[in-house]
Structures are given as structure tokens and as C-alpha cells.
Amino acid sequence: xxxxxxxxxxxxxxxxxxxxxxxxxxxxxxxxxxxxxxxxxxxxxxxxxxxxxxxxxxxxxxxxxxxxxxxxxxxxxxxxxxxxxxxxxxxxxxxxxxxxxxxxxxxxxxxxxxxxxxxxxxxxxxxxxxxxxxxxxxxxxxxxxxxxxxxxxxxxxxxxxxxxxxxxxxxxxxxxxxxxxxxxxxxxxxxxxxxxxxxxxxxxxxxxxxxxxxxxxxxxxxxxxxxxxxxxxxxxxxxxxxxxxxxxxxxxxxxxxxxxxxxxxxxxxxxxxxxxxxxxxxxxxxxxxxxxxxxxxxxxxxxxxxxxxxxxxxxxxxxxxxxxxxxxxxxxxxxxxxxxxxxxxxxxxxxxxxxxxxxxxxxxxxxxxxxxxxxxxxxxxxxxxxxxxxxxxxxxxxxxxxxxxxxxxxxxxxxx
Amino acid sequence: xxxxxxxxxxxxxxxxxxxxxxxxxxxxxxxxxxxxxxxxxxxxxxxxxxxxxxxxxxxxxxxxxxxxxxxxxxxxxxxxxxxxxxxxxxxxxxxxxxxxxxxxxxxxxxxxxxxxxxxxxxxxxxxxxxxxxxxxxxxxxxxxxxxxxxxxxxxxxxxxxxxxxxxxxxxxxxxxxxxxxxxxxxxxxxxxxxxxxxxxxxxxxxxxxxxxxxxxxxxxxxxxxxxxxxxxxxxxxxxxxxxxxxxxxxxxxxxxxxxxxxxxxxxxxxxxxxxxxxxxxxxxxxxxxxxxxxxxxxxxxxxxxxxxxxxxxxxxxxxxxxxxxxxxxxxxxxxxxxxxxxxxxxxxxxxxxxxxxxxxxxxxxxxxxxxxxxxxxxxxxxxxxxxxxxxxxxxxxxxxxxxxxxxxxxx
Ligand code: SF4
Ligand code: SF4
Ligand code: SF4
Numbered sequence: 001x002x003x004x005x006x007x008x009x010x011x012x013x014x015x016x017x018x019x020x021x022x023x024x025x026x027x028x029x030x031x032x033x034x035x036x037x038x039x040x041x042x043x044x045x046x047x048x049x050x051x052x053x054x055x056x057x058x059x060x061x062x063x064x065x066x067x068x069x070x071x072x073x074x075x076x077x078x079x080x081x082x083x084x085x086x087x088x089x090x091x092x093x094x095x096x097x098x099x100x101x102x103x104x105x106x107x108x109x110x111x112x113x114x115x116x117x118x119x120x121x122x123x124x125x126x127x128x129x130x131x132x133x134x135x136x137x138x139x140x141x142x143x144x145x146x147x148x149x150x151x152x153x154x155x156x157x158x159x160x161x162x163x164x165x166x167x168x169x170x171x172x173x174x175x176x177x178x179x180x181x182x183x184x185x186x187x188x189x190x191x192x193x194x195x196x197x198x199x200x201x202x203x204x205x206x207x208x209x210x211x212x213x214x215x216x217x218x219x220x221x222x223x224x225x226x227x228x229x230x231x232x233x234x235x236x237x238x239x240x241x242x243x244x245x246x247x248x249x250x251x252x253x254x255x256x257x258x259x260x261x262x263x264x265x266x267x268x269x270x271x272x273x274x275x276x277x278x279x280x281x282x283x284x285x286x287x288x289x290x291x292x293x294x295x296x297x298x299x300x301x302x303x304x305x306x307x308x309x310x311x312x313x314x315x316x317x318x319x320x321x322x323x324x325x326x327x328x329x330x331x332x333x334x335x336x337x338x339x340x341x342x343x344x345x346x347x348x349x350x351x352x353x354x355x356x357x358x359x360x361x362x363x364x365x366x367x368x369x370x371x372x373x374x375x376x377x378x379x380x381x382x383x384x385x386x387x388x389x390x391x392x393x394x395x396x397x398x399x400x401x402x403x404x405x406x407x408x409x410x411x412x413x414x415x416x
Numbered sequence: 417x418x419x420x421x422x423x424x425x426x427x428x429x430x431x432x433x434x435x436x437x438x439x440x441x442x443x444x445x446x447x448x449x450x451x452x453x454x455x456x457x458x459x460x461x462x463x464x465x466x467x468x469x470x471x472x473x474x475x476x477x478x479x480x481x482x483x484x485x486x487x488x489x490x491x492x493x494x495x496x497x498x499x500x501x502x503x504x505x506x507x508x509x510x511x512x513x514x515x516x517x518x519x520x521x522x523x524x525x526x527x528x529x530x531x532x533x534x535x536x537x538x539x540x541x542x543x544x545x546x547x548x549x550x551x552x553x554x555x556x557x558x559x560x561x562x563x564x565x566x567x568x569x570x571x572x573x574x575x576x577x578x579x580x581x582x583x584x585x586x587x588x589x590x591x592x593x594x595x596x597x598x599x600x601x602x603x604x605x606x607x608x609x610x611x612x613x614x615x616x617x618x619x620x621x622x623x624x625x626x627x628x629x630x631x632x633x634x635x636x637x638x639x640x641x642x643x644x645x646x647x648x649x650x651x652x653x654x655x656x657x658x659x660x661x662x663x664x665x666x667x668x669x670x671x672x673x674x675x676x677x678x679x680x681x682x683x684x685x686x687x688x689x690x691x692x693x694x695x696x697x698x699x700x701x702x703x704x705x706x707x708x709x710x711x712x713x714x715x716x717x718x719x720x721x722x723x724x725x726x727x728x729x730x731x732x733x734x735x736x737x738x739x740x741x742x743x744x745x746x747x748x749x750x751x752x753x754x755x756x757x758x759x760x761x762x763x764x765x766x767x768x769x770x771x772x773x774x775x776x777x778x779x780x781x782x783x784x785x786x787x788x789x790x791x792x793x794x795x796x797x798x799x800x801x802x803x804x805x806x807x808x809x810x811x812x813x814x815x816x817x818x819x820x821x822x823x824x825x826x827x
Contacts, residue, residue: 031685071818074810113807115680120687120821121694129825134493135690138430141488143691174485178426180692322685327694336695364524368490371691 025079027064027091028112029100032322033075035068036390043390044099047117050319051097054390060086068116075100075114119326136371140364141179143371145337148185151194153343161189164343166196168359172341175363176207180337183210185238188343190222191215205234212236214266217244220252236262243274246281253285265290270297272306296404308401310411318394325393328380332397335376339366350376352403383408417702419755421748424711428746429481430488433495433715434474435728438503438510439465440720444534444574447565448604448629448645454638455630463501466720468512470739474718475517477744482525489524495551497530497715499728504537507544514548532600534566536574538581546589552597554582556624558615562607565645579619586620599624603652604645610656613666626669632781633731663813668824672809677820679806682774686821705759705766707775711736711751730780758785765790770799 029035032048042055042065055061064087067077079102082088094100103112123135136143149169152161176184184204188194191213204211215223217239237260239252244267256263265282269275269292282290294308320328327333340348346355349370356374357366370377379398386392386409395411402408440451441463448454481487496517498510510531517527530551538545538552545552556578557563563575586593601612601624609626616624628649634642650671656662663670668677681687688694704710709726717725723735724746736754737746758779759766766772771794782788794802810817 071821072814074814074817111811113810115684115686115817117686118818118821120681120824122687122689122825123691125823125825129823137490138432138492139488139690140490145692145695175488178486178488323694326686326688330688330694331691333695336691362490364488364490 023082024105025082026103026105026108026112027077027079027094027100028103028114029068029075029094029116030098031075031114031117033099034117034322034325034393035065036392037062037065037069038388038390038392041390043394044094044097045325045394046097046099047320047322047325049098051099052316052318052394053093053097053099054316055090055093058086060084061090064090071116071118075116076112078105078111117322117325119329121326121330124330133368133372137368140367140371141175143180143337143367144176144339144363145180146183146185146339147176147181148187148338148340150341150343151186151188151191151197151200154189161193162343163194164341165345165359166199168345169341170199170203172359172363173203176209179363181209183212185212185214187214192223210234210236212238214238214240217241217248217252220248220255223255233261235260236264238264238266241265241267241278244278244281246284249281249285263287263289266293267291268293268295270295270300271303294401296401301405304401304405304410308410310395312412315391315394315411318391320394328393328395328397330380331377332379334397334399335379337377339363348376349374350379350400352400381408385409385413389413417704419704419710419752419759421752423704424748424751425481425486426488427710427713428478428716429484429486430492431478431494431712431716432492433497434478435495435497435499435715435717436466436471436509436513437500437718437720437728438498439463439501439506441465441505442501442534443505443536443568444502444566445569445571446567448602450630450633454634454642454645456633456635464720465506466509466718466722467741468509469741470718470722471509471513472516473739473741473743474716474724475513475520477739477746479520479522482522487524491524491526493526493528495528495530495715497532499532499717501720502534502537503531504533504541507541511544534574535578535581539584542581542585542589546592549592550596554578554597554599555601556582556599556616557601557604558607558611562611562615564606565602565604582620593620598622601626603628603647603649605647608647608656609649609652609666610658610662613662617665623665623669626666630729630781632783667819673816673820676806676809676816677824677826678774678776679803680817680820681824681826683803684821687826689826703773705772705775706762706779707777708755708758708779711755726780730778734780755779758788761786761788762790765793768795770794770796771802 030046030048032046034045034047036043036045037057040057042057042061043052044055044065045052055065064077067073068075079087082091091102095102123133126132126135149164152163154160155162191197194200201211211234213235215237220239237256241249265287267278267282267290269278275292278292294304296304335350338349340351341359342348345359347357347359347361347366349356349366353375356370381387381392381395381398386395389409398408402410442449446452496513498513503510514529528551529548530553531545532553532555535554535556555566557566560573560575560579563578564573566574566578568574582597585597597620599616599620599622601607601616603609603612603626612624612626616622626649629642629646631646653659653662653666653670663673666673668674711726715727717728718739719725719732719735722739723732724737724739724744725732725735736751737744739745762779766775769775769790771792775792777790777792779788782790
């Protein structure tokens with residue numbers, strides 16, 4: 001056998017001590033397989049069947065997966081010796097999760113080519129190469145997909161209602177038909193006291209934009225119904241529940257059930273006991289569309305650790321597509337495309353972050369600002385400790401919880 | 417998916433380039449000119465100039481979109497481009513349009529002026545062009561011998577004048593030359609890709625774009641002469657004695673690498689053009705048929721006669737609207753109809769075509785528009801072979817995958 005073959009090439013892994021005439025193999029990974037190497041771990045994730053396997057770092061394992069990570073090898077490496085038990089273990093685990101396979105070169109002498117899943121995201125390339133944001137600038141309004149409006153709010157001192165400036169609002173909303181917005185969320189202390197309530201409703205109905213009205217359970221009794229009209233079908237009512245009693249629920253239902261077809265319950269809970277109580281009521285009333293939303297009170301971290309934090313088992317069970325992995329590398333789907341306009345006119349891209357502007361700014365400007373300088377829409381897991389963790393792009397994107405709790409990672413992972 | 421009037425309205429609002437055919441006149445008489453004797457254009461070309469008033473009508477019309485509530489952009493660069501004939505033969509037009517555009521003072525649009533020129537008159541006007549920060553695309557086919565199809569009406573090779581003018585810019589305005597000047601060459605029997613590349617690279621330290629002669633619309637009686645003049649780019653690269661390095665240097669200018677980049681962009685599932693593509697399901701972002709751009713999605717071309725076209729590369733019989741002293745006539749329903757009719761004439765072929773997701777075929781460059789036959793059609797077997805070819809190319813040049821994925825911006 002020639003020297004050339006024995007000497008290890010970048011894509012050739014030869015673990016044998018004695019170089020005899022040996023069979024040669026291609027070891028390939030499939031195009032949907034991701035490999036991440038961080039600290040002491042190597043994670044292989046098959047985004048097609050959502051199976052993952054965690055390998056411990058050692059010389060040979062690292063060598064194999066580093067060779068796979070070298071893009072120039074195009075997910076195919078050459079193996080000369082299969083005697084080595086570590087290599088055997090890698091092959092069988094990879095084949096078991098259907099993430100790749102071994103091919104004998106006698107059967108296929110031509111090196112197979114696989115395209116490893118690396119993202120080419122055009123707007124980012126534009127910034128890296130030309131320091132240019134022309135893609136974002138040109139279509140700014142297209143990136144807006146949801147808007148939340150706080151129509152009025154009670155001033156704490158005067159107890160007067162502060163209303164959102166409608167003239168400005170109207171100016172800003174005129175872009176909505178040319179954006180990606182299909183749903184508007186409305187909040188108000190007293191929605192029907194908003195002077196331009198009817199106009200706003202008509203505007204959304206005319207432009208085929210659906211409306212969600214958010215009401216607090218305890219305040220539903222004060223909720224004045226408008227005349228029954230054709231807009232009702234396009235309205236979803238979200239009822240926010242904090243410590244609701246069965247009676248509160250029943251009042252709400254009797255008031256809303258016949259008028260609105262879509263009623264969602266958004267039930268805030270901060271401890272186990274509360275969760276059980278509320279669940280009992282919701283089941284008793286045979287309600288089907290509800291979600292429980294954990295609330296951090298500053299004192300219930302144990303509840304969060306138990307119910308919200310990701311455990312090692314949760315991490316193993318993550319099922320996420322190749323596209324969503326790419327998405328996690330670029331944007332935060334919790335926030336992306338959403339703007340919140342408060343009754344005082346301030347505009348937020350994430351309500352736990354400082355305002356990005358006011359209602360006097362155009363939607364296009366606000367979007368551009370958030371995409372180039374903002375801290376919400378593009379907040380990804382690129383901070384410590386997530387950037388040193390193999391689950392960096394599998395974990396759900398950071399949310400408000402991380403900010404409120406004050407920890408970048410809500411998981412069991414401790415890095416030493 | 418069908419083209420709708422709304423698509424057109426949106427693309428007009430976001431049009432990235434407006435190209436004016438300043439004049440039909442040209443002070444050269446290149447043997448291979450697409451408006452010349454080898455070709456069959458149905459439109460008679462005199463030496464007409466485009467009236468400034470027409471250009472101003474067009475800009476006014478577009479301003480009504482740029483100023484409107486439906487403009488989704490925060491800001492956008494728009495190229496105002498001057499094309500010919502030789503645009504510098506009508507410098508008054510250029511100066512007036514530039515002055516008009518500069519006076520607009522729009523917050524959401526920034527304008528960049530650009531021009532394609534044969535460089536023969538640059539000595540006269542370069543100070544003005546530099547002062548307006550023009551981007552120049554200069555046509556030169558290589559050295560004097562390579563350039564010898566580009567002749568004056570007296571049949572003199574224009575090389576000496578062109579070379580002198582370009583060198584003068586390089587010396588007098590080195591920064592402008594570095595940032596604003598590019599070269600385009602036409603490939604034919606008197607040059608080669610390697611000749612062109614080496615000449616422009618050594619003389620001007622630039623990488624040129626290189627185009628082939630267009631094979632559509634040749635007069636039957638000129639076919640023999642045409643094929644005498646024509647040279648294929650891929651073959652020319654293969655015939656070079658430094659093919660490998662040439663390909664590396666030309667990168668996307670190499671047809672195979674360009675094709676590989678397009679293939680990877682469409683079929684690797686690793687390329688995303690936009691945030692919304694990542695956020696929403698792809699079924700929601702359907703494709704229009706064929707490889708034709710959305711009308712005005714790339715540019716708007718205004719002919720010297722006042723015709724409005726999708727671009728300057730297609731036959732002028734494909735007018736989509738008109739401009740004259742009284743205003744602009746563009747009917748979005750009618751345009752959508754024109755496109756949808758053209759799509760439907762190809763629909764049968766496209767429906768079974770395996771390359772349809774990476775289709776590069778423009779409907780306006782197909783012969784026989786009433787009964788078009790697409791020569792780029794691929795059945796499954798051909799497509800498999802095509803894919804295999806891409807894989808072979810990557811096997812031989814594994815560096816290309818990383819380079820394309822990490823560097824290439826399409827559009
Ligand atoms: S939250 Fe961060 S540290 Fe925890 S598992 Fe996810 S990526 Fe790793
Ligand atoms: S050649 Fe066709 S596809 Fe290309 S820019 Fe012109 S009209 Fe569009
Ligand atoms: S047949 Fe294929 S290549 Fe031709 S236009 Fe249709 S999709 Fe494109």
C-alpha cells in the first residue's frame with residue numbers, strides 16, 4: 001500500500017497501528033444531520049426524524065466529528081480501520097439514528113458528496129460583505145406581522161383614562177395592508193370608551209385584519225358590549241385570568257358566549273396549587289381553548305425550575321426542523337415581527353426592553369431600527385453560557401422569562 | 417401562482433433601477449451589435465433621442481408611488497441609468513434628468529446615477545460624470561486585436577481612443593476609477609475569456625463581466641456570419657491553458673460555477689433570502705412560473721420611442737406601456753394578463769420540468785412567442801444528470817460549497 005494512502009488526509013481517519021491491506025470505507029452523514037462540538041460534548045441531531053445522540057469527547061471521536069465539520073469534506077470522510085471499538089460505536093450509533101451510513105469503497109469508489117446544512121442567509125451576508133442593509137431597508141414594512149395596541153390606560157394619579165392618539169395611530173396603521181400583519185391585539189382599560197373604537201374596528205374589518213380583544217376576567221362585568229354587528233365573527237376574545245373563581249368564569253361566559261365564537265382563556269399561574277384549581281374549573285366548564293402562562297413573582301423560582309426549566313430529558317426530546325434550527329440562528333420567533341404600541345404612544349419590539357420609538361415614527365423606521373440596532377427581534381442564544389452549549393440552536397429562543405428571572409438560560413446546565 | 421396587478425403595483429413601488437435609452441444613435445458600428453445588421457429586430461431604429469419630458473413624466477409617475485402610504489420601504493437606493501446607443505451623444509438629456517432627480521428631495525429614495533458607455537467620448541464629459549458620482553460600465557473586448565469588432569462608422573478600430581480615455585481616468589481620478597468603474601466585454605471569435613480577463617485584470621486591475629452574443633433573433637440570411645462570429649463562454653474557458661486558475665478568478669463569471677450557485681440556492685434548502693422565508697412556511701411564499709422576473713422587479717426600461725419595458729435585454733416589441741408628453745400609460749391588469757398568457761403557453765412544459773425551481777428562462781427571450789418551446793426544459797433523467805454534474809463539480813472543487821454558502825449574494 002502506498003504511503004499516500006497510509007498518511008492521514010484531512011478526511012481520512014486511520015486509527016490502526018499496523019498498516020496492512022485494509023478495506024477502505026466512506027463514512028457519510030446525511031444532509032439533514034447537524035453536528036455541534038462544544039466543550040466536552042458532541043451532539044449529533046438528525047433534523048429529519050428528530051433523533052439526537054450525545055457523544056463524549058475523546059481523541060478519536062473528536063477527530064471523526066471535526067472531520068465532518070470541515071465543510072470541504074462535504075460530510076464524507078474516509079475510514080481505513082474499522083477495528084477500533086470507538087469508531088465502531090460511532091458508526092453504529094449514527095446508523096441507528098439514521099443520520100448517516102458507512103459505504104464500502106469496493107461498492108462505491110467515487111467519493112459521495114453531501115451538502116452539510118450550513119445556512120446562507122442573504123440579508124446577513126449583505127451586511128458582512130458590504131455593510132449594507134438594502135434588503136431590510138427596501139421591504140421594512142413586510143417584516144411586521146403582528147401589532148398590539150394599548151388603546152387606553154388609567155393614569156395612576158388622576159385616575160383618568162389616557163387614550164392612544166388616534167390621528168397618529170391612523171397614519172401609522174395605513175401601512176398595515178401592505179405589511180404581513182393579519183392579526184391585531186387590542187388591550188384597554190375600557191375598550192369601548194376608546195373614542196375611535198368604531199372607526200378602528202371598521203378599519204381592521206375592511207382590510208381583512210383579524211382582531212383579538214384582551215380582557216381581564218375580573219373586569220368583564222364592566223365590558224360594555226357594542227351593538228351586535230358583522231365584525232364579531234372576526235374577533236377573538238382572550239380572557240386573562242388571575243385567580244379566577246368559578247363564578248367569575250361563569251359571568252364571563254354568560255356575557256360573551258353567544259356573541260363571540262372564539263374565546264380563549266389565558267390563565268396566569270404562579271404555583272402548583274393554583275394551577276390545579278384553575279384546571280379543575282376550566283374542565284368543569286368544558287372549555288377547550290385555554291393556555292396556562294407561568295408568572296414569575298420573584299418568590300417562586302422553585303415552581304419555575306419544576307415546570308419551566310429544561311431538564312436533560314427535555315433537551316433530548318426536542319423536536320425541531322432544519323428550517324427552525326436556521327431560524328434560531330438568525331431571529332427570535334417569540335418577538336420577530338411584533339410591535340406593541342402603548343397608550344402613551346411609546347413603541348416596543350419587546351416589552352421587557354426599552355422603547356424603540358414612538359407613534360410619531362413610521363412603521364418602516366421602527367422596523368428598520370429594531371432590525372439594525374434592536375435587542376428583541378434578533379435576540380438569539382449567542383450569549384454565554386448558551387454559546388458554549390451543544391443545544392444552542394435546538395433550545396427554544398430566549399423569551400421574556402429569561403429577562404425577568406435574570407438568567408440567560410432556563411435549564412439544568414451548569415458549565416464549569 | 418399567477419401574476420396579479422397587485423404584484424406589479426408593488427414592484428413598481430420598489431423598482432431598483434430605471435434605465436433610459438437616451439438615444440438610439442451610436443458613434444460606433446460594432447459588427448455584432450444586437451441592433452445591427454445580423455439581427456432581426458421588428459422595431460426600426462433611426463437615430464432617435466428620448467425626449468427629456470418623457471423621462472420626467474416617468475419619474476413623476478414613480479414619485480407618486482414612492483411618496484405613497486403603500487411604500488413598505490424605510491429607504492431604498494434607486495439607480496437612474498443611461499443606456500443607448502451611446503448615451504454620451506445626448507449629454508443634455510443626461511444633465512437635465514440628473515438635475516431633475518437631484519431636485520426631488522425625497523426622504524425614502526436615494527439615487528445613484530449609472531451609465532453603460534463605449535468610452536469614446538469620456539474625455540469630454542468625465543469631469544461632469546465624476547462630479548455626479550456616476551457608476552460607469554465600460555465596454556471593451558480586450559486588447560486592440562480582441563477589440564476589433566468595435567469599429568467606427570468608417571470601420572476604424574475604436575480601441576486606441578477607448579484605451580486612452582480609460583487610462584486617463586485611471587490616472588486623473590484614481591479613487592473614482594477604483595470605486596465607480598467596471599468593465600463589460602463581449603466574447604466572440606476575436607477574443608477569448610482568458611484574453612479578456614488577463615487584459616482587463618493587468619491593465620486596470622478589475623474583473624470584467626463577460627457576455628456572449630445573443631443567439632435570439634438572428635436574420636436567417638446572416639446565420640452563417642453569426643456563427644463565424646460567435647464563441648461559447650464555457651468552451652472558451654475550457655480551451656484556456658490556465659482553466660483552473662481562470663475559473664477560480666472568474667468565480668461566478670464561470671458559467672458552471674454560476675449554475676452551481678443557482679442550483680445550491682434553489683435546491684440545497686440552506687439558502688434563505690429573507691426573514692419571512694425563515695419565519696413562515698414556504699407554501700405561503702409560492703413562486704411565479706418560469707425564470708422571468710416580476711415586471712419592474714429588476715428594472716424599468718424606457719426606450720427612445722417612449723416604450724416601457726421590463727428590461728433592455730429583451731426585444732423592444734415586448735412593450736408593457738408607454739410614456740409621452742401627456743403622461744405614463746401602464747395598465748396593471750393588462751400587464752398581468754400578458755404575463756399570465758405567456759406563462760400559460762409554457763405551462764405544459766413547465767409543469768413536468770424538473771428544473772422549475774431553479775428556472776433561469778425568461779419568457780421574453782424564447783423564440784416564437786405564440787408557440788414557445790423551452791430548450792432549457794429538463795425531464796427527470798436530465799435533471800438527475802444535471803444534479804450529478806453539480807456533485808462532480810463539487811467533488812473536484814470542494815472549496816466551492818463553502819465559498820458559495822458563505823459569500824454569494826444572489827440578485
Ligand atoms: S438554555 Fe442555553 S445552556 Fe441551557 S441547554 Fe439551552 S442552549 Fe444550553
Ligand atoms: S431578461 Fe427577462 S428575466 Fe431578465 S431582467 Fe430582462 S425581463 Fe427580467
Ligand atoms: S420548461 Fe423548465 S426551464 Fe423552461 S421555462 Fe419552464 S420551468 Fe423554466
